[in-house]
Amino acid sequence: MRVLLDPRRPARPGAKVSAAELVELYSFPTSRWVRSNFVTTLDGSAVGADGRSGTVNTPPDNRVFALQRDLCDAVLVGSGTVEAEGYERITATRRRAAPPALVVVSGSGRLPEGLRTPWKGRGAGLLVTCTAAGATRLAHCRKALGEDAVLVAGEEHVDLRTALDALAARGLRHVVCEGGPTLLSAILAAGVLDELALSLAPTVVGGAGPRLTDGAPLNPPDGIRLRPHLLLEEAGTLLGLWRVRR
Numbered sequence: 573m574r575v576l577l578d579p580r581r582p583a584r585p586g587a588k589v590s591a592a593e594l595v596e597l598y599s600f601p602t603s604r605w606v607r608s609n610f611v612t613t614l615d616g617s618a619v620g621a622d623g624r625s626g627t628v629n630t631p632p633d634n635r636v637f638a639l640q641r642d643l644c645d646a647v648l649v650g651s652g653t654v655e656a657e658g659y660e661r662i663t664a665t666r667r668r669a670a671p672p673a674l675v676v677v678s679g680s681g682r683l684p685e686g687l688r689t690p691w692k693g694r695g696a697g698l699l700v701t702c703t704a705a706g707a708t709r710l711a712h713c714r715k716a717l718g719e720d721a722v723l724v725a726g727e728e729h730v731d732l733r734t735a736l737d738a739l740a741a742r743g744l745r746h747v748v749c750e751g752g753p754t755l756l757s758a759i760l761a762a763g764v765l766d767e768l769a770l771s772l773a774p775t776v777v778g779g780a781g782p783r784l785t786d787g788a789p790l791n792p793p794d795g796i797r798l799r800p801h802l803l804l805e806e807a808g809t810l811l812g813l814w815r816v817r818r
């Protein structure tokens with residue numbers, strides 16, 4: 573892997589990145605932080621022909637995906653992605669004995685199978701939902717996961733700012749949002765995204781796959797501005813960090 577752009581070290585374009593440097597480059601600031609991690613094809617699809625991201629990602633993208641899981645406190649993910657990708661509570665790795673929490677967002681209180689199974693050696697599993705899920709569903713989720721594992725934030729939709737405050741209050745301050753497009757749009761609309769980690773896989777797939785955002789156009793109408801913070805390359809995959817301009 574080599575550096576194409578690292579504003580903190582402008583004299584280094586083309587330099588190889590060691591494993592230790594990669595950790596440093598993807599480490600979180602000390603402050604609370606929300607980073608969303610995505611991969612898309614060059615023609616902007618977030619999925620391959622099978623409707624999953626696994627068919628568009630690449631070995632270098634997989635590496636930074638796993639690294640970011642090792643560096644964060646919590647992985648935030650929408651229930652659509654949990655279903656499409658078959659998410660489960662996160663297992664420990666060689667680098668990290670205590671896995672991050674898996675936090676699933678579902679306004680309707682869908683309870684994914686992967687959250688239910690309290691396997692030994694896996695991180696915590698939390699469900700973030702809202703009042704609109706209804707008392708019966710909330711009671712069902714609490715019974716299945718435990719009182720403390722169900723966070724209610726917002727009335728009609730999940731209020732992501734409130735949800736992230738509640739996670740931070742539990743010590744989950746560095747959050748990687750692994751999508752999908754609906755959740756990323758909601759996070760952008762709520763103004764709580766700090767950084768986008770985006771890998772561009774060197775492929776085009778055509779079709780009508782989702783982009784990395786979905787839903788209504790975001791405000792302001794001329795777009796939310798980000799600035800490049802890091803750009804790496806390996807075997808044709810471009811891996812970048814883009815910070816939201818405040």
Ligand SMILES: NC(=O)c1ccc[n+]([C@@H]2O[C@H](COP(=O)([O-])OP(=O)(O)OC[C@H]3O[C@@H](n4cnc5c(N)ncnc54)[C@H](OP(=O)(O)O)[C@@H]3O)[C@@H](O)[C@H]2O)c1
Nearest residue numbers: 610611618625650651652653678679680730751752754755
């Ligand atoms: N390329 C990549 O890096 C990547 C990453 C992730 C996902 N994907 C792909 O994206 C597709 C899934 O897309 P998606 O947009 O359906 O997934 P999603 O954002 O993971 O899930 C959407 C669901 O999340 C819940 N949700 C999100 N924001 C909410 C809010 N503010 N309030 C209440 N509920 C909220 C809702 O759940 P309920 O309906 O349960 O209420 C909503 O239906 C899959 O094909 C997946 O493979 C690709």
